Amino acid sequence: MSRFDLVAFDADDTLWHSEDSFHAGEQRFVELLTPYAPAGVDVKAALTAVERANLRTYGYGVKAFGLSAVEAAISISGGTVPNEVIGAILAGVRAQLSEPVRLLPHVAEVLAALSGTVPLALITKGDLIHQTHKIETSGIAHHFAHVEVVLEKDPPTYARLLSEVGVAPDRFLMIGNSVRSDVLPVLALGGTAVHIPYPLLWELEHVDHDEHVVELASITQVPGWLSATT
Amino acid sequence: MSRFDLVAFDADDTLWHSEDSFHAGEQRFVELLTPYAPAGVDVKAALTAVERANLRTYGYGVKAFGLSAVEAAISISGGTVPNEVIGAILAGVRAQLSEPVRLLPHVAEVLAALSGTVPLALITKGDLIHQTHKIETSGIAHHFAHVEVVLEKDPPTYARLLSEVGVAPDRFLMIGNSVRSDVLPVLALGGTAVHIPYPLLWELEHVDHDEHVVELASITQVPGWLSATT
Numbered sequence: 001m002s003r004f005d006l007v008a009f010d011a012d013d014t015l016w017h018s019e020d021s022f023h024a025g026e027q028r029f030v031e032l033l034t035p036y037a038p039a040g041v042d043v044k045a046a047l048t049a050v051e052r053a054n055l056r057t058y059g060y061g062v063k064a065f066g067l068s069a070v071e072a073a074i075s076i077s078g079g080t081v082p083n084e085v086i087g088a089i090l091a092g093v094r095a096q097l098s099e100p101v102r103l104l105p106h107v108a109e110v111l112a113a114l115s116g117t118v119p120l121a122l123i124t125k126g127d128l129i130h131q132t133h134k135i136e137t138s139g140i141a142h143h144f145a146h147v148e149v150v151l152e153k154d155p156p157t158y159a160r161l162l163s164e165v166g167v168a169p170d171r172f173l174m175i176g177n178s179v180r181s182d183v184l185p186v187l188a189l190g191g192t193a194v195h196i197p198y199p200l201l202w203e204l205e206h207v208d209h210d211e212h213v214v215e216l217a218s219i220t221q222v223p224g225w226l227s228a229t230t
Numbered sequence: 231m232s233r234f235d236l237v238a239f240d241a242d243d244t245l246w247h248s249e250d251s252f253h254a255g256e257q258r259f260v261e262l263l264t265p266y267a268p269a270g271v272d273v274k275a276a277l278t279a280v281e282r283a284n285l286r287t288y289g290y291g292v293k294a295f296g297l298s299a300v301e302a303a304i305s306i307s308g309g310t311v312p313n314e315v316i317g318a319i320l321a322g323v324r325a326q327l328s329e330p331v332r333l334l335p336h337v338a339e340v341l342a343a344l345s346g347t348v349p350l351a352l353i354t355k356g357d358l359i360h361q362t363h364k365i366e367t368s369g370i371a372h373h374f375a376h377v378e379v380v381l382e383k384d385p386p387t388y389a390r391l392l393s394e395v396g397v398a399p400d401r402f403l404m405i406g407n408s409v410r411s412d413v414l415p416v417l418a419l420g421g422t423a424v425h426i427p428y429p430l431l432w433e434l435e436h437v438d439h440d441e442h443v444v445e446l447a448s449i450t451q452v453p454g455w456l457s458a459t460t
Contacts, residue, residue: 057327058327059359063293063294064293066297074316074320077313079312079317087301090297090304094287098287129288129381
């Protein structure tokens with residue numbers, strides 16, 4: 001019936017809000033650090049530079065952000081940032097890891113409708129404990145035949161996942177908000193991908209490319225798009 | 231030939247050294263913090279208490295340790311710990327995440343011998359990026375038919391993994407250094423488990439129990455034990 005044997009969704013900013021919390025955390029960091037930064041220092045750019053330098057060591061997620069933020073606070077302030085500010089950064093990390101899942105509009109109803117027609121998977125990268133906590137408390141986990149938290153969403157990772165579940169790349173559809181992580185690596189394998197943008201995108205997820213990318217405005221358009229392409 | 235369809239190994243302190251680095255990190259923390267702690271404060275106990283309080287939020291691994299260590303440094307010192315000390319804690323975290331894998335003696339040869347007789351799996355908990363990095367650089371990854379980094383090693387997690395690979399619990403053997411994580415949950419499912427102690431065990435891995443546990447002194451005894459139980 002479907003031309004796909006597996007339809008996979010990204011999670012952060014595709015099924016539930018995520019980047020807005022990181023964005024708020026960055027803004028809080030800028031407010032906290034600005035009094036201790038030399039005049040003319042771009043606090044936000046310095047934080048991102050530390051995150052970028054640590055990406056291969058720390059990976060993705062809130063704990064990685066927290067460690068980089070403390071490091072950046074010390075370096076931006078020239079070693080003068082008070083303990084209270086570092087404590088506030090850590091409190092923000094714990095709050096973000098504990099905050100309830102906030103599903104994007106219509107996600108639950110679209111997944112419920114689709115899950116009756118084709119096997120669904122959830123493929124997300126990030127911090128294992130945080131992503132698992134979000135998946136378990138999301139109320140939508142039961143719609144997914146497969147749930148995978150991966151380190152990096154690159155072609156080898158997608159190829160390994162598809163091999164494990166026995167799905168050919170040309171029978172695989174990936175849906176997500178990141179062209180870099182959800183679209184390009186799947187197209188590279190000969191799969192199909194749909195991009196559903198989220199209003200915010202982390203700077204380190206930006207990518208330049210010249211691929212033709214299918215873009216939908218909302219998850220509510222996925223069932224209609226699937227019917228039209230079958 | 232084997233009475234098992236899958237033989238799985240834990241990784242940290244079963245295949246390679248791990249706890250000794252955490253232990254060194256704790257000792258460094260105690261040395262760094264003691265000058266800023268009120269007289270009579272047990273710095274190590276205070277650190278462990280913070281780790282315990284954060285375990286459900288941060289999970290296992292070096293990044294979790296780092297965030298808890300910074301938090302503990304601030305609270306133990308009453309907000310007086312210098313930026314240099316916090317910077318040293320963070321530098322230790324990055325160094326631990328980047329240090330080369332140090333295999334335990336005879337691991338490579340035992341895995342090479344066993345992998346020809348029965349499918350092997352590696353099941354580890356901890357930080358996704360750190361464990362993946364260690365597995366990829368260990369030089370022994372090719373011996374494993376399945377590699378799983380999980381959030382918690384409890385009976386539901388083992389049951390899910392066994393179901394995914396289609397192995398009955400009574401045909402499953404787990405080998406590891408933690409009675410709490412590698413032995414008791416597998417016995418609870420009706421599987422078989424072998425305990426190979428490591429000289430150091432993290433305080434939060436200690437468990438009281440009255441199960442009969444098979445204990446071997448070294449991984450070199452696994453092939454002989456397997457032959458004797460077949």
